[in-house]
Amino acid sequence: xxxxxxxxxxxxxxxxxxxxxxxxxxxxxxxxxxxxxxxxxxxxxxxxxxxxxxxxxxxxxxxxxxxxxxxxxxxxxxxxxxxx
Numbered sequence: 440x441x442x443x444x445x446x447x448x449x450x451x452x453x454x455x456x457x458x459x460x461x462x463x464x465x466x467x468x469x470x471x472x473x474x475x476x477x478x479x480x481x482x483x484x485x486x487x488x489x490x491x492x493x494x495x496x497x498x499x500x501x502x503x504x505x506x507x508x509x510x511x512x513x514x515x516x517x518x519x520x521x522x523x
Contacts, residue, residue: 442494445505446476449488462505478502 445462458467458476470476478490491498 440473440475442475442477444477444503446470446474447478447480447490447502448476449480461502 445460447459447461448456449459450456455468458470459465459480460467475493477492477494479493480488480490483489487500489498489500490502
C-alpha cells in the first residue's frame with residue numbers, strides 16, 4: 440500500500456473519519472484504493488489541531504510542505520544495471 444503525504448486523516452465534530460487531500464484541497468470519506476495517509480490530525484485539550492505521522496510517530500503543529508507534485512515523498516530506488 441502506497442503512503443501519500445498529501446492525505447490527512449481527520450474527524451468531524453461528531454467523530455466520523457474523513458480524509459483531506461492537501462495537494463488538491465479536496466475531502467473524501469474514503470481514501471483512493473491502494474493509498475494510505477501519512478498524517479493523522481487530532482484535537483489537543485485546548486481544541487488546537489496537531490498532526491502525527493503513522494510511520495514515524497512524529498508530532499507537529501504545522502504539517503511539513505508537500506514535495507513537488509511528481510514526487511510522492513518516497514525515496515527513489517536505484518535501477519540495477521544489466522551485466523555486460
